[in-house]
Amino acid sequence: MTKLDSNKKKKEDSLLNTAFSLFTAQGVSKTSISDIASKAGVAKGTFYLYFKDKYDIRNRLVSHKSTQLFRAALESLRASGRKMSYTEKIIFVVDDILDQLNENKSLLTFISKNLSWGIFKNALTTPLKNDDIDFKDIYTEMIADAPYEIDQPEIMIFMILELLSSTCYSAILYNEPVTLAELKPYLYRCIENMIESHYIKDKPSV
Amino acid sequence: MTKLDSNKKKKEDSLLNTAFSLFTAQGVSKTSISDIASKAGVAKGTFYLYFKDKYDIRNRLVSHKSTQLFRAALESLRASGRKMSYTEKIIFVVDDILDQLNENKSLLTFISKNLSWGIFKNALTTPLKNDDIDFKDIYTEMIADAPYEIDQPEIMIFMILELLSSTCYSAILYNEPVTLAELKPYLYRCIENMIESHYIKDKPSV
Amino acid sequence: MTKLDSNKKKKEDSLLNTAFSLFTAQGVSKTSISDIASKAGVAKGTFYLYFKDKYDIRNRLVSHKSTQLFRAALESLRASGRKMSYTEKIIFVVDDILDQLNENKSLLTFISKNLSWGIFKNALTTPLKNDDIDFKDIYTEMIADAPYEIDQPEIMIFMILELLSSTCYSAILYNEPVTLAELKPYLYRCIENMIESHYIKDKPSV
Amino acid sequence: MTKLDSNKKKKEDSLLNTAFSLFTAQGVSKTSISDIASKAGVAKGTFYLYFKDKYDIRNRLVSHKSTQLFRAALESLRASGRKMSYTEKIIFVVDDILDQLNENKSLLTFISKNLSWGIFKNALTTPLKNDDIDFKDIYTEMIADAPYEIDQPEIMIFMILELLSSTCYSAILYNEPVTLAELKPYLYRCIENMIESHYIKDKPSV
DNA sequence: TATGAATGAGATTTCATTCAT
DNA sequence: AATGAATGAAATCTCATTCAT
Numbered sequence: 001m002t003k004l005d006s007n008k009k010k011k012e013d014s015l016l017n018t019a020f021s022l023f024t025a026q027g028v029s030k031t032s033i034s035d036i037a038s039k040a041g042v043a044k045g046t047f048y049l050y051f052k053d054k055y056d057i058r059n060r061l062v063s064h065k066s067t068q069l070f071r072a073a074l075e076s077l078r079a080s081g082r083k084m085s086y087t088e089k090i091i092f093v094v095d096d097i098l099d100q101l102n103e104n105k106s107l108l109t110f111i112s113k114n115l116s117w118g119i120f121k122n123a124l125t126t127p128l129k130n131d132d133i134d135f136k137d138i139y140t141e142m143i144a145d146a147p148y149e150i151d152q153p154e155i156m157i158f159m160i161l162e163l164l165s166s167t168c169y170s171a172i173l174y175n176e177p178v179t180l181a182e183l184k185p186y187l188y189r190c191i192e193n194m195i196e197s198h199y200i201k202d203k204p205s206v
Numbered sequence: 207m208t209k210l211d212s213n214k215k216k217k218e219d220s221l222l223n224t225a226f227s228l229f230t231a232q233g234v235s236k237t238s239i240s241d242i243a244s245k246a247g248v249a250k251g252t253f254y255l256y257f258k259d260k261y262d263i264r265n266r267l268v269s270h271k272s273t274q275l276f277r278a279a280l281e282s283l284r285a286s287g288r289k290m291s292y293t294e295k296i297i298f299v300v301d302d303i304l305d306q307l308n309e310n311k312s313l314l315t316f317i318s319k320n321l322s323w324g325i326f327k328n329a330l331t332t333p334l335k336n337d338d339i340d341f342k343d344i345y346t347e348m349i350a351d352a353p354y355e356i357d358q359p360e361i362m363i364f365m366i367l368e369l370l371s372s373t374c375y376s377a378i379l380y381n382e383p384v385t386l387a388e389l390k391p392y393l394y395r396c397i398e399n400m401i402e403s404h405y406i407k408d409k410p411s412v
Numbered sequence: 413m414t415k416l417d418s419n420k421k422k423k424e425d426s427l428l429n430t431a432f433s434l435f436t437a438q439g440v441s442k443t444s445i446s447d448i449a450s451k452a453g454v455a456k457g458t459f460y461l462y463f464k465d466k467y468d469i470r471n472r473l474v475s476h477k478s479t480q481l482f483r484a485a486l487e488s489l490r491a492s493g494r495k496m497s498y499t500e501k502i503i504f505v506v507d508d509i510l511d512q513l514n515e516n517k518s519l520l521t522f523i524s525k526n527l528s529w530g531i532f533k534n535a536l537t538t539p540l541k542n543d544d545i546d547f548k549d550i551y552t553e554m555i556a557d558a559p560y561e562i563d564q565p566e567i568m569i570f571m572i573l574e575l576l577s578s579t580c581y582s583a584i585l586y587n588e589p590v591t592l593a594e595l596k597p598y599l600y601r602c603i604e605n606m607i608e609s610h611y612i613k614d615k616p617s618v
Numbered sequence: 619m620t621k622l623d624s625n626k627k628k629k630e631d632s633l634l635n636t637a638f639s640l641f642t643a644q645g646v647s648k649t650s651i652s653d654i655a656s657k658a659g660v661a662k663g664t665f666y667l668y669f670k671d672k673y674d675i676r677n678r679l680v681s682h683k684s685t686q687l688f689r690a691a692l693e694s695l696r697a698s699g700r701k702m703s704y705t706e707k708i709i710f711v712v713d714d715i716l717d718q719l720n721e722n723k724s725l726l727t728f729i730s731k732n733l734s735w736g737i738f739k740n741a742l743t744t745p746l747k748n749d750d751i752d753f754k755d756i757y758t759e760m761i762a763d764a765p766y767e768i769d770q771p772e773i774m775i776f777m778i779l780e781l782l783s784s785t786c787y788s789a790i791l792y793n794e795p796v797t798l799a800e801l802k803p804y805l806y807r808c809i810e811n812m813i814e815s816h817y818i819k820d821k822p823s824v
Numbered sequence: 825t826a827t828g829a830a831t832g833a834g835a836t837t838t839c840a841t842t843c844a845t
Numbered sequence: 846a847a848t849g850a851a852t853g854a855a856a857t858c859t860c861a862t863t864c865a866t
Binding site for chain 5: 217
């Protein structure tokens with residue numbers, strides 16, 4: 001990478017980081033491009049060399065941050081070194097994500113308000129350049145690697161993730177209808193049931 | 207109601223209806239108060255006689271529209287006259303709501319982007335003035351009326367509704383990861399499992 | 413006219429007058445809407461209540477100023493009270509317009525750069541509201557009132573005006589190729605010839 | 619010419635051609651230097667190696683294009699090989715120019731909005747380098763070569779050209795007040811009169 | 825109550841020009 | 846000679862809110 005290129009990368013990173021802290025601190029619509037540029041230490045016009053508009057940078061961030069979240073959870077799983085069943089693995093990942101979001105409420109707000117399944121799936125399945133760990137494989141593995149063949153694993157993961165993300169928003173931020181700690185046992189049992197019922201033997205008749 | 211009062215009501219309704227169509231057509235942030243007022247046929251200043259600002263009218267709308275949705279479903283249930291089990295009733299309501307949203311995608315977009323559990327619960331449990339059907343009771347009944355005592359019925363309803371609203375958004379609007387029709391059997395089986403596991407006998411050990 | 417209306421008229425006039433002096437002093441493209449508004453003593457947003465953009469106010473001005481020029485010349489003609497032939501009347505009007513432009517070089521610059529036959533004709537033939545003198549009649553009369561029937565009077569007036577406006581620009585502003593005084597005799601003789609050749613007897617065979 | 623030189627020439631030509639098409643397509647003020655450079659396939663900075671700014675390239679173009687127009691007309695005249703009177707020659711040239719402009723309306727727009735007598739005269743009387751036809755002589759000849767001595771030939775040519783350029787704009791582009799075909803006979807008769815009245819015998823008394 | 829003209833801060837966006845590479 | 850990233854001033858335009866009528 002030439003000096004110029006690394007300089008450009010630095011500018012772009014600075015814009016992304018600044019935008020993220022402003023978006024989480026005060027919301028997307030109350031953050032102006034002027035704010036982002038000046039806090040990032042670049043001229044207003046420079047912003048437009050890297051991003052089309054505010055929504056361009058927001059989408060890039062949502063994608064980036066939600067992938068990070070998932071990667072961190074998968075990394076924890078791998079690092080734990082424990083021998084687990086498929087269901088245990090899923091619960092482990094869910095638990096890790098919930099804890100991350102509980103620790104980082106502004107990230108939760110940002111992601112919840114702006115994430116959609118399309119963005120997320122795209123982020124997870126698009127391999128990053130220069131990435132030594134192949135995350136695409138891990139995700140694929142999550143879906144493929146089950147003790148018995150699982151029926152429609154993508155639907156199952158989709159439902160788990162949607163249930164996860166929508167319930168934790170209210171529980172973590174407002175303790176409504178109950179706190180995260182109170183919610184967890186019900187949530188996990190529900191997830192266990194969901195997985196169990198997706199084993200091929202249980203394929204529902206339509 | 208005097209003529210003046212009915213005139214006022216007409217203005218307010220006109221503002222609400224206009225705001226709803228603009229919000230669904232072009233989004234909340236791209237709709238200005240000017241737009242709403244002029245399309246509603248009143249002066250800009252008049253808007254401020256009825257609503258504090260754009261977010262005031264938006265919240266009123268979210269609350270109103272989501273209640274309507276739920277009421278219509280419960281009304282269908284009541285009108286069906288069928289004898290059903292508790293689980294069947296829940297599934298009936300969920301199915302009715304999904305069909306309503308599938309028919310009215312702009313309503314779905316609007317509610318999904320702006321609804322929160324707090325607003326919804328508040329809307330459901332606040333009795334409307336001049337309301338001939340006692341709605342609050344129906345909701346309470348949904349929670350209370352179970353063949354056996356149900357553990358934490360509010361958590362259960364909360365999880366069902368969150369799962370419902372977040373999965374249907376992606377399925378109805380983008381057919382992602384599958385179409386609504388394909389999703390339904392999995393979703394309903396999941397809901398059945400959730401209800402079953404909330405019977406007191408199943409109370410999870412925390 | 414209510415107080416409010418007269419106030420609005422005052423604002424609009426102030427904007428028009430300010431725009432005109434800025435346009436003539438520094439050109440249209442170097443004049444900003446901010447300039448116009450602040451010099452006119454109104455807020456920037458107020459400009460947009462009266463005009464769509466810079467080109468809207470420019471067109472209104474071109475039309476207004478060129479009409480004024482023509483009207484003043486016709487008024488002089490009427491005021492002179494002299495008995496003149498048709499040709500003498502035309503020359504009188506042309507001479508008066510040239511003198512006005514010679515006295516007001518910034519007006520000449522502004523009009524020359526922005527006037528088109530379409531705008532001019534439209535301005536001349538659209539009667540102003542509240543206008544005690546009916547100018548449309550005078551213009552029509554200029555075209556219709558000839559000792560003999562004139563062939564294609566509109567083409568003739570068109571050619572005279574175009575010759576007039578394009579030659580005087582260079583002569584008045586740059587004395588190129590000669591001064592206005594030097595140009596006049598040639599110009600007037602040319603105009604006399606143009607009129608004479610438009611008498612029906614001289615209708616050209618195509 | 620070295621390969622480097624020809625490369626430079628190519629860049630400059632590319633910039634000139636690109637600028638011309640953009641100026642005629644969307645107007646000078648709506649064309650940015652960025653546009654010109656990127657469409658011409660060179661970097662923005664390169665533009666400044668060849669031209670001072672947008673108005674520099676515009677003036678170079680006006681001058682170049684209007685000379686080309688006149689040269690083409692004179693070339694046709696020379697090529698026709700016909701024996702003509704002085705007046706016939708002028709009419710020939712005028713007719714040829716009108717036809718060229720009628721064929722190339724964007725050129726007409728560009729020249730009309732940007733041509734001034736000063737630029738034109740300068741262009742006509744500045745001999746081009748490497749020019750095999752001695753163009754200056756032809757123009758001088760147009761002025762000098764008359765059967766009888768002509769009074770103030772430059773004023774005459776000036777008036778003819780101004781009449782020509784201003785009337786044709788409206789007639790060709792908008793058919794206002796009449797079409798070019800309808801205008802021509804009147805225009806030519808007018809020009810004939812102008813020439814005739816410039817014979818010394820007709821010198822006007824000031 | 826209702827109006828809508830006026831405000832003016834502030835948002836977005838453009839672009840001529842410079843300069844390090 | 847050529848590049849194109851960076852600049853930042855300046856332009857256009859929007860819009861929530863107020864207030865005199």
